[in-house]
Amino acid sequence: MVYGAGLRLDKFLWFARLAPSRSHAQDLCESRRLRIDGRVVDRAATLVRAGAxxxxxxxxxxxxxxxxxxxxxxxxxxxxxxFYTDLTPGRAAINADATLSSQDALLPEAFALA
Structure with missing residues (x-):
């Protein structure tokens, strides 16, 4: 269990550049495909905390x-x-100086920038 200050999940995804726009982040949160610590998320207003x-x-x-x-x-x-660490199995972590195309690799397929 993670305790402490929290931030809306959709805002975190947008601020951390894991989603190209806040509306795309909201759609991902409400799609029931995203999980926090293994629990299905169904609302964009769900709080996310450091360590999740x-x-x-x-x-x-x-x-x-x-x-x-x-x-x-x-x-x-x-x-x-x-603000995040990539733990995806089988993929090298993206360096801070990576190109924008590497950033798109973390985006859900439906939300990847064209």
């Missing part, structure tokens, strides 16, 4: 990230990358 593990399907893979901190705004990708 988020997972969602993307194609044949499952993206897994651990929340390391809670951002207070949407900053540049290099800054946003510090």
């Amino acid at each position: 593990v988020l997972s969602w399907p993307r194609g044949d893979d499952v993206v897994v990230v651990r929340v390391e901190g809670l951002p207070d705004h949407r900053g540049p990708y290099a800054e946003a990358r510090d």
Whole structure:
């Protein structure tokens, strides 16, 4: 169980640049495909806290990230990358200086930027 300050899940996904827009983050949260610590999420207003593990399907893979901190705004990708750790099995962690195309690799398939 994770305790402490929390942030709306849709805002975290958008602030951490795991979703291209807040409305896409809300849609992902309400799709019942995203999980926090193994529990299905069905509301965008669900609180996420540091230490929580988020997972969602993307194609044949499952993206897994651990929340390391809670951002207070949407900053540049290099800054946003510090708020989570990629735990996806079989994939090397994305470096802070990775290109934008690497950022899209974490996005759910339906929400990937064109």
